[in-house]
Amino acid sequence: MTEQHGGDAAAPDEYVEAEIQRLLAEDPSVAEQGITVVRRERGLVLYGEVESPHRREEILRRVAERFPDVPVMSDIGVIRAQAPSQVEELP
């Protein structure tokens, strides 16, 4: 987990969760539909995978900008892009 924002604010409600989920898809600088927003007792956790560290940072920046009082933790990974080491045989 990385990049905690916010502090003593009240735990986010369902409407905040919904707005953040939509922000991730609809904000042109994010445009991610594959990020899961999970509400926890002390804030939100963002899960999922993106194509670059820059995109991960942009997600956190945009969410923090829009909801500065919501504590947000990120567990977003960058997808590996190595050649496959095995093939699938489909007889």
Added chain:
Amino acid sequence: MIRIAAVGDVHMDQDVMGRFRPALEELPEHADVLLLAGDLTRHGAESEARCVAQEFGNLGVPVITVLGNHEHQCDQVPQVVKVLEDAGITVLEGTGIVVECPGGRLGVAGVKGFGGGFAGRCASDFGEPEMKSFVHTTNESAEALGKALRGLDCDLLVALTHYSPVPDTLAGEPLEIYPFLGCYQLGQAIDSAPTALALHGHAHHGSERGTTPGGVRVRNVAHPVIKQAYSIFHLGDHLIG
């Protein structure tokens, strides 16, 4: 035998240029063709399509794609298609192509597809015009795929979509959003032809393997699912080569 490489949901833009290229350089040694299952870009902008063309063009094997929902965001679909086709990438939408491979003739029919849901839990062509329009889009897309599949004369037939034809490969996604991730009509279209394999993307949290009700193997090749530059499938043991 025919060797198929496939990946979807690569979401190219300037910031990720070159990420796939090292793996793609060695692709022609291991595969006869590369199939892309849509969502090639972030917003469907022409500039992003140029990134796709640079990253996935000039590979030394045929590259065939369908578009995804992201390619529709900027309303620049014709420009995106032109950039891809100028780079030698074949774009399928209710159409098919036959590729001569060393192991035989590979037929690929493709369509973006659409949502709608799966048997018993799907949208119906009933009520408001918006709802009927939604289901008409689903039906037309699946009908176009079925027609394209049945029209190909080849040794091995593959269906390529962005949306999923089965719920199996959505396992891991919230059940509530399945109707936005695929529809049973695509599966029905795939089962209407002697399809050997169906490939799709779109469901980033889904899982790799499934089958249609008719027994056709389905693979979700979305990049976040396969977690490698592309997957490779060997099919057609009965074929020479």
